[in-house]
Amino acid sequence: MKEKKYLITVVVMMVAAFISALNNVLLNNALPSIMDEFQIASFATTQWLTTSYMLTAGVLIPASAFFITRFKSRNVFLTALMLFNIGTILAYFSTSFSFLLVSRIIQACGASVLSPLLMNIMITVFDREDRGKAMGMYGFIIMFAPSIGPTISGVLIDFFNWRALFLMILPFSLICLIVGFFKVDSLLPVDIHKKMDYLSVVLSGAGLSAILLGVNQFSNANSNLLISIGIIVVGLILVGLFIKRQFSIGNPLLDLSIYKFPMYALSSILLALLAMLMYSTMVTIPYFLQKVQLQSVSISGLVMLPPSVASVIAMPICGRWFDKYGIKPMAYSGFSIILITTLALSQLTMTTSLLWIVLVLIVRNVGTAMIMMPIQAYGLNQLPDKLNPSGTATNSTIQQVFGAVGTSVVTIAMTSISSRQEISLQGQGQLAEKALLVAIDYSQYIFVGIAIVALVIAYFLKSKSMYKAPVLEV
Known part of the structure; x- marks a missing residue:
């Protein structure tokens, strides 16, 4: 410090x-x-x-x-x-x-x-x-x-x-x-000449809210699919107008020149993919425990507690590893762990032990901790200090939006696959539970694909890259 x-x-x-x-x-x-x-x-x-x-x-x-x-x-x-x-x-x-x-x-x-x-x-x-x-x-x-x-x-x-x-x-x-x-x-520099662009506030607020609302509606079985898609499309249009405006005015609400720094742009993509991978598990595992294995809510909560504690413990340790080794080994290791554990979670059965699930989730959360904060630190290290507020705001928005997207993707996949399985499993006992089990297992393959894409993108990271202020010649 x-x-x-x-x-x-x-x-x-x-x-x-x-x-x-x-x-x-x-x-x-x-x-x-x-x-x-x-x-x-x-x-x-x-x-x-x-x-x-x-x-x-x-x-x-x-x-x-x-x-x-x-x-x-x-x-x-x-x-x-x-x-x-x-x-x-x-x-x-x-x-x-x-x-x-x-x-x-x-x-x-x-x-x-x-x-x-x-x-x-x-x-x-x-x-x-x-x-x-x-x-x-x-x-x-x-x-x-x-x-x-x-x-x-x-x-x-x-x-x-x-x-x-x-x-x-x-x-x-x-x-x-x-x-x-x-x-x-007060520890941060202040720009007293910066003005609020109210149209940008309206465009970003309405656009992001529409996207989040539309994506959230996908998780509701009673929602109208066309209306949900329409809300998302409107949101994307508004966000597009917001982005265009940020590049066309002299005093943008969010300085998107941060994306002129290639390594920051790559870190944003990896952060978005990680958010989808994180939130997908938060949905599927409690759902599996309560709806397939018919465990109580309290048991489901206890199963999720040790992995959460593991990620909390791992966060500071992984931060120090990043300072020592750089981002590339952290990203490779973290996404590889997530890929392997996602494959493991695609093999769940009616009798899978709670201990096995806890152990897999602990390993998975440690892998997540190896990426989550290091990739944000890496991205912000690419920016000059004056762009840090825009960088942090963008990171927070990415996590929120793509976390909601990940939740909806897995919900849609499970609902669609489960409905088809109920038809094919007609006449068997525990019809609903078996259909849900197949749906949960198959939905994991979507996130296997996302983890593979993340590993490919991580190849292009420059491990020790960092912004250096230009030296002025006197």
Whole structure:
């Protein structure tokens, strides 16, 4: 770290980012309880509590590059955390579903800025040669929250109710706000002449939200396929107009000149493929355990816990390996591990042991950790410092969009294959379970192909490549 005095600023922001990441996953287990309390008939309606959070982030993450560049990082942090606290308090006192939905959107307005801000702080206070270690620490925080979130929420809901989820995180969030007010410093350069291009905000927000909404609809069996495709097409058109505008105006919302750096562009492609590979497993394994092996929700959660912990432990270690060995061996090793474990998961049976699944997922998550933060550190190392806010915002958007794409791809594949298998397996026992098993196994081959493509692209990476500022001759 460049200056030890920055330590308290980094720690406070890391804790705040952890709280916001934890908040993002806590509510998943609470949706049935919320349905009962507010007497909501449709689960799809209740899911808007998570969908709205995702869509709000889709609007604000691209704009975070502007906020981080235009305003002091301290003020951005305090404003974002204040919004998050207001949303949390309102959510706790919600008296209707609509009130709770608005509260979640307010929460998301603050939370969506905290993660890109922390990443920019980390890559500023650490030298380029140590960014792997910095991103490993960042990954530890971001991955630790989802690994313990389901367990914490399950206990709180069983012993109290869904409101306890908001009450639990509020004291920690308020402490971060108070400490941040007195102790957090502004560490990033400020461009007071940068102006907000509101048309770009509308185009990026509406476009990304439409893509995420359309992709999300594919996961809903009751959705109209043509309408979902239409929403995605509209979203792609709006994003295309957004991209065109960024290159045609002098003060872009998101500086897409980052893609003039070839190694950053390659890192973005690999990050997108990795996001699809990660989120596909999050869907298929719990579905296999609950719908094929008929395990309980709690057993399913316990199976996913050790792999999550393994990835959390591996993140800082892999960050140091990246600093020492460079990106190429990390990418080769990581994607090879993912490829082998994906093939292993394509051989699941009705009697596959839980221990075997846990071990495969642990190995797979270590492979993921070898790529996830190192590839982002590598990409940002290709950029001049002034482009870091655009680079981090783009990385966050890529993960969100392509994670949703990966989820929908595997859902569509499983639904389609399962329907055909039910016809061919007519007359056999456990018809639905066997059809789902075949669908889950076959769907893995899609991601085998994605892992192979990633390995091919990784060949073109330059292991120790790093941006060097031009030397001015005097």
